[in-house]
Amino acid sequence: MKWQTLASQLFPQGHDIVEHDYFLHGTAKVDQQTVAVIGTTxxxxxxxxxxxxQANAIxxxxxxxxxxxxVILVDTQGQRLRYRDEMLGINRYMAHLGKCIDVARRRGHAVIGLVYDQALSGGFITSGLMADACYALPEAEIRVMGLAAMARITKVPLERLTELAVSNPVFAPGAENYLNMGGVEAIWQGDLASCFARALQQADSIDQRSARGLERGGRKMSLPVTQLVLGTRDVLPT
Known part of the structure; x- marks a missing residue:
């Protein structure tokens, strides 16, 4: 979906979002209140x-x-893999962006992420996944690492990873799998404006992703391990 179409459906009360070199920024009206919008396309x-x-806008x-x-609108193929960016310290720039989002949340700004097209690797981790809650459209393509790249890094054969991806969402891309893991709060369909207004009302700064993953069967050990580290449980489930 083009960002202009998305913005019209999300913000029927009006917006002034503009694009500059694939960077989106502006404001929009939602239930008579103004929200700040940043993102990529x-x-x-x-x-x-x-x-x-993005950090400056926040x-x-x-x-x-x-x-x-x-509001963070996400459409990215990930961090830029160029020698120039690596030498300039792209990891620190992206960490700075993530920290700005976290500071905004701590200062009382509700943060909503929406993956409307692509969301890959570090470009997603430091944007949509830093939100209070991240949502996705059904056609969104989400993955942190492709199976071929995962095979090269882990030395696990691609065929084995492909087999695991059938039954385990941790290994599989796609909005539905990230929903099952708790990384995506919900997949929006139909009236996007109503979906967004409801998400804004329900925004919660407490991280619920591990709990959601356990409830949905996509990440069964994240919450128990966290509780064990914090001392709120004694043993891991068998």
């Missing part, structure tokens, strides 16, 4: 420029409009 990779632009919102909700 065109399957762009996240280089130092876009990471810094800082400007915190400085000038305390408490204003933040």
């Amino acid at each position: 065109g399957h762009t990779s996240i280089g130092v420029e876009i990471a810094l632009a 800082l400007d919102t915190m400085r000038n409009f305390p408490g204003r909700p933040l």
